[in-house]
Amino acid sequence: MIYCIGHSIISPLGEGSQANVEAVKAGRSGLKIHTDRFESVEPFCASLFDTPQEFVPLCIRSVEMAKGETDLADPSTIFILSTTKGDQLDLFTPAQSIARHFGNPNPPIVVSNACTSGVCAQITALRLLDAGLYKSAVVIGCDIQTKFIISGFQAFKALSPEPCLPFSPDRKGLNLGEATATIIYTSEVRKGWRLEAGSIHNDANHISAPSRTGEGAYRCLTDVTEGIDPAEIDLLGVHGTATLYNDDMERTAIERAGLQNVPMSVLKPFFGHTMGAAGVVETIIGMELIQRGIFIKMLSGFGGVNAAIRLRCE
Amino acid sequence: MRVSHEIEITPAAVVLNGQPIATNEQGEKMLVELYRRYVKDYPKFFKMDTLSRLGFIAAELLLQDQPVAAVILANRSASIKNDTDYLATITGENYYPSPALFVYTLPNIVTGEIAIRHHIQGETSCYILEKPEQLEPIILSQINRQSPILAGWCECSGPNTFNAKLQIIWNN
Incomplete structure (x- = not known):
């Protein structure tokens, strides 16, 4: 079990977790139709920073906001970066630059498990701290959009030309987004949110299409809700x-796990799909939205991978 | 933690459980040679990028019929070889992004390919690390496993610059 010390989000919706939560509560969205970014051959709808951001300084700013009193230079602190494309396709060097900026002596860990990375990075923190290998973990999620990513999703015909409509019969695809977010966890017992359990499962079905039976996501959900009555769960943060x-896959997995009556949050209409940042951003918003209780966060991604975590605040 | 089986693949050599496997080809061609000799009936292999082919062949030779609960791989260069190939399709006048190429621009796809081939519905995880030793504590902290896991280093920075060292690791 690990405990949340602090967190921050920087997104087109604002600077800091509070600004982002307020934007969500007010129904503001970062999604806009863009015609002149990334040499795109067609207009696309995405949540982008007005001024292009650099990966490393953006992450550093997010950590600065989240760190509070934590001594990030201490060897018992580990930096864990969740990203899919990092800084211009380099994933390790930016993580190293961020850790070094804060004087941390440990080589950082980068988690790159497609769209589930932000949840998987928190699971990695949970395991390393539970095993007593470190006392605190700085979990950073970040991805910045590029021509590389936009063109790829366009080629996949996965992008919606307008703001996305999750779970609507009229849904046309996803919107991409940019954000960075940080959560600092400690193994020292304290009040507030704690991360209790995490699970990762593969569908073993297809590398780019989700399982029809939602097998991996179903297994993750049953793992993290074991021994818990669905009526006790206050929020399920879906992908x-x-x-x-x-x-469709998520609906199937949620129904199979008996969680169809749990209140759900879906944040893509506000932030777009922020890839490596999604799991961290959406965990923070979920915690802030309900303030207390049991919160389950789930994600799934390319490579057939699914992940879920259980957080609790009493 | 106990290692029962191990494979090492470099562009010039394959060593399975301490025994070298003789090959005629080197680099990418050697992976195809190994596929033709030991696998034969999985044409999806030819759609894979070099990183996935490397991990796939290593897992194929190593696992045989041994079930594993999880696949935990790490490397230093993520999916840079395939990223570079994809980048070439969107640069300049011949703009034609390929979805088949784009899907391999994620370093965890190789873990998915292994999971599909060996029907592994447990965990698949991919880490980008400075060096292989950094993976050990990550594997050690994966406690409570009844079945062994497949884990190791699977690195590819070019068609003929790669190395894999995969192991079957038991918790007892």
């Missing part, structure tokens, strides 16, 4: 990318 098949 809800608004692609035809992934939303």
Whole structure:
């Protein structure tokens, strides 16, 4: 079990977790139709920073906001970066630059498990701290959009030309987004949110299409809700990318796990799909939205991978 | 933690459980040679990028019929070889992004390919690390496993610059 000390989000919706939560509560969205970014051959709808951001300084700013009194230079602190494309396709060097900036002596860990990375990075923190290898973990999620990513998703025909509609019969695909977010965890017992359990499962079905039976996601959900009555769960933060098949897969997995009556949150209409940042951003918003209780966060991604975590605040 | 089986693949050599496997080819061609000799009936292999082919062949030779509960791989260069190939399809006048190529621009796809081939519905995880030793504590902290896991280093920075060292690791 590990405990949340602090967190931050920087997104087109604002600077800091509070600004982002307020934006979500007010129904503001970062999604806009763009015609002149990334040499795109067609207009696309995404949540982008007005001014292009650099990966490393953006992450550093996010950590600065989240760190509070934590001594990040201490050897008992580990930096864990969740990202899919890092800084211009380099994933390790930016993680190293961030850790070094804060004087941390340990080589950082980068988690790159497609769209589930932000949840998987928190699971990695949970395991390393539970095993007593470190006392605190700085979990950073970040991805910045590029021509590389936009063109790829366009080629996949996965992008919606308008703001996405998760779980709607009229959904047309996903919107991409940019954000960075940080959560600092400690193994020292304290009040507030704690991360209790995590699970990762592969569908073993297809590398780019979700399982029809939602097998991996179903297994993750049953793992993290073991021994818990669905009525006790206050919020289920779903992935809800608004692609035809992934939303269907999630619905199947949620129903199979008996969680269909749990209140759900889906944040893609506010932030877009922020890839490596999604799991961290959406965990923070979920914690802030309900303030207390049991919160389950789930994600799924390319490579057939699914992940879920259980957080609790009493 | 106990290692029962191990494979090492470099562009010039394959060593399975301490025994070298003789090959005629080197680099990418050697992976195809190993596929033709030991696998034969999995044409999806030819759709894979070099990183996935490397991990796939290593897992194929190593696992045989041994079930594993999880696949935990790490490397230093993520999916840079395939990223570079994809980048070439969107640069300049011949703009034609390929979805088949784009899907391999994630370093965890190789873990998915292994999971599909060996029907592994347990955990698949991919880490980008400075060096292989950094993976040990990550594997050690994966406690409570009844079945062994497949884990190791699977690195590819070019068609003929790669190395894999995969192991079957038991918790007892």
